[in-house]
Amino acid sequence: MERMRSILWVGGAEALRAEAVAESPLLDVAWARDADDAAALPLAAFDAVVLDAASGRAAREALERLRRAPCEACPPVVVLLPARAEGDEAGLRAAGAAAVALREAARGGAASDSLAGLLARVVRPGSSAAAPRAPAPEAARPALPIARSPKMRDVLALAERAMHSQATVLITGETGTGKELLARAIHEGGARRAGPFVALNCAAFPDTLLESELFGYVRGAFTGADRNQKGLFEVADGGTLFLDEVGETSPPLQAKLLRALQEREVRPIGGARSRAVDVRVVAATNRALRGEVARGAFREDLFYRLAVFHLALPPLRERREDVLPLAAHFLRRHGERDGKAGCSLARDAADLLLLHPWPGNVRELENEMQRALAVAEVGEAIGVRHLSERLQDALRPVREAAPEEALAAEPLRRTLGRIEAWLIRRSLEEHGGRRAATARTLGITREGLYKKMRRFGID
Secondary structure, X not given: OOOOEEEEEEOOOHHHHHHHHOOOOOEEEEEEOOHHHHHOOOHHHOOEEEEEOOOHHHHHXXXXXXXXXXXXXXXXXXXXXXXHHOOOHHHHHHOOOOEEEEHHHHHHOOOOOOHHHHHHHHOOOOOOOOOOOOOOOOOOOOOOOOOOOHHHHHHHHHHHHHHOOOOOEEEEOOOOOOHHHHHHHHHHOOOOOOOOEEEEEHHHOOHHHHHHHHHEEOOOOOOOOOOOEEOHHHHOOOOEXXXXXXXXXXXXXXXXXXXXXXXXEEOOEOOOOOEXXXXXXXXXXXXXXXXXXXXXXXXXXXXXXXOOEEEXXXXXXXXXXXXXXXXHHHHHHHHHHOOOOOOEEOHHHHHHHXXXXXXXXXXXXXXXXXXXXXXXXXXXXXXHHHOOHHHHHHHHHHHHHOOXXXXXXXXXXXXXXXXXXXXXXXXXXXXXXXXXXXXXXHOOXXXXXXXXXXXXXXX
């Protein structure tokens, strides 16, 4: 039985995409607005890329951008061109295209010239771009976070190494940065993908309940224990156990976690014998665990046992290159689910999104896009008026201080400096003038903050 192909369609009109793929129910199509947005996606997760270009020159530029994207096993690219661009095939093949076709042929030509025919020729039977290093089930495509910024790309490069290791992983980062998403990607991209992925928020349970959740209990161990109950270590046997907010656990429970990780066995509450478990643990926290260790709130030996593979997710304010690709991704995903397909960001809204410091990180951005979709019409461009009042109020001072006409007339460096100075002043006010707290919020060192304050004349 032929398997479904996952296709990334880059550019073009929605009507053409729908028409071109209607002939084949085995095409699962994702969409990227342009080559820059496509390069921010995990290209290895797709079987092929369809580049719907306006001209041969635009196609060559897009192919060059895709070629620079970090990808160990990039999929073949099929280029669709308008009829007036006929004759560019040789140059486009030299630039990296696996196949070139005119849109008219892809929309209704002979079977061999149709999009399905082209894809059948360039994608090898049974091939799977999702697993460049080892055979994997078709469903096991890790949903890696979107990353265009250098910082996030570095994190994902380390995450790929973690996928092919059995080492314990510790993911740190502020609330809303996508720690669980990364943990799932590590599980789905590794050798344990066929096993269960079991997630537990350690902050959601008091110690007594958390211990029984993790290790289980035997009948009669305590009041209400009327049967034997497996703990999550046993439930996750053969797979991955994700311990979110592990920094919230108490020292006594930390000691039991340490023993379970060292001995690879657990003893249920009230039980007389330990049970062997084969579990990979991925832990996450928004706390600075090294600082917690220094003040005695977290066991040092457990920290080193968890942080065999340490991944530090940067906050969204330190990866601003990812803001617009993420916003477009959320508009597309929630738009399709909520019947608001086709909505995109207008320029004024995009400018405001880039100015906001996003204290709630990716989760805050996703909520903002969901809210904007709720008040927008189908296919409408998301403008400033669709954004929440909270976001508009937070950014109104800088917009009033630097109207769009003034910003367009001055050099980019001066514009960015104006915005940066406003963000520093606002953060200083929020923290009562405390510079160390301000530097932490802005994601810079205190020395860096002092230099910027001197440069902008901020007292």
